[in-house]
Structure formats: C-alpha cells, structure tokens
Amino acid sequence: MGFLGRYTEPIYALLRIVTGFLFACHGAQKLFGALGGDKVPPGPTLPFLAGVIELVAGVLVMLGLFASLAALLASGEMAVAYFKMHQPGGALPIQNGGELAALYAFVFLYIAARGSGIWSLDGLRRPRRP
Numbered sequence: 001m002g003f004l005g006r007y008t009e010p011i012y013a014l015l016r017i018v019t020g021f022l023f024a025c026h027g028a029q030k031l032f033g034a035l036g037g038d039k040v041p042p043g044p045t046l047p048f049l050a051g052v053i054e055l056v057a058g059v060l061v062m063l064g065l066f067a068s069l070a071a072l073l074a075s076g077e078m079a080v081a082y083f084k085m086h087q088p089g090g091a092l093p094i095q096n097g098g099e100l101a102a103l104y105a106f107v108f109l110y111i112a113a114r115g116s117g118i119w120s121l122d123g124l125r126r127p128r129r130p
Helices: 005-032 046-063 067-089 099-114 121-125
Strands: none
Touching: 005 046, 005 067, 005 099, 046 067, 067 099
16 A cells, blocks of 8 residues: 555545536536636537536536446546547547546546545435444
C-alpha cells in the first residue's frame, strides 16, 4: 500500500464529488448556457439529452445518491460521445480531441463499480451495522 493508503476512502470521495461537479457543469452549459457555454436548443436532440444526463447524473454522483446507476449512465454517455464525435477524427484520443470523454467514461465506470462510498447520501440511507 502506498503512503496515502490510509486516506483511500476520503480520496475516493473527493474523486467522486469533484468528477460529479465538473460533469454537472458540462450539463449546465448545454442546458442553460451557464459558465460560458452555449445553450443547446431544447427538444429531443442528442445534445439536449446529453445535457440532461450530464446535469442529473453529475449531481447524483456528486451527492452520492444512486451513484452507481448514475455513473453507469454517465459512463455510457461518454463512451457514445467518444465513438460518435471523436473517434472518427483519429485512432487515438490524443489525435481526435477525445481525451476528456475517454477519461470520464473510465472514471465513471470505476465509480459505478465502487459505489458511493463515504461522504454520500447513499451512506446516510444505509443502516449502520453494529
């Protein structure tokens, strides 16, 4: 175990919280034009649906509420975004500008597998064992 091994749980919680927050910011950009982003037209389009997923899943992951399910949905969205929008531009993420989509896809996959952890609303909902 590394020298930060005893801090594994708090570091994971920070990873989950910060990742969820940043993802929600992408959704806020798309849905509301917030934070310097361009608002996408509302309606049944892929960019609008992506904004909804990013905002809702990001908030849920950040709060640690149904984080596994929300992270799995976010991971899938980022995989689709990578292969639909970036991969046609080159074989590797560094060539096609898809580094962030690929990284989000794998970080969210890890969160989906690991769950909410400490500092989460899911943790408050679970009864404590003696």
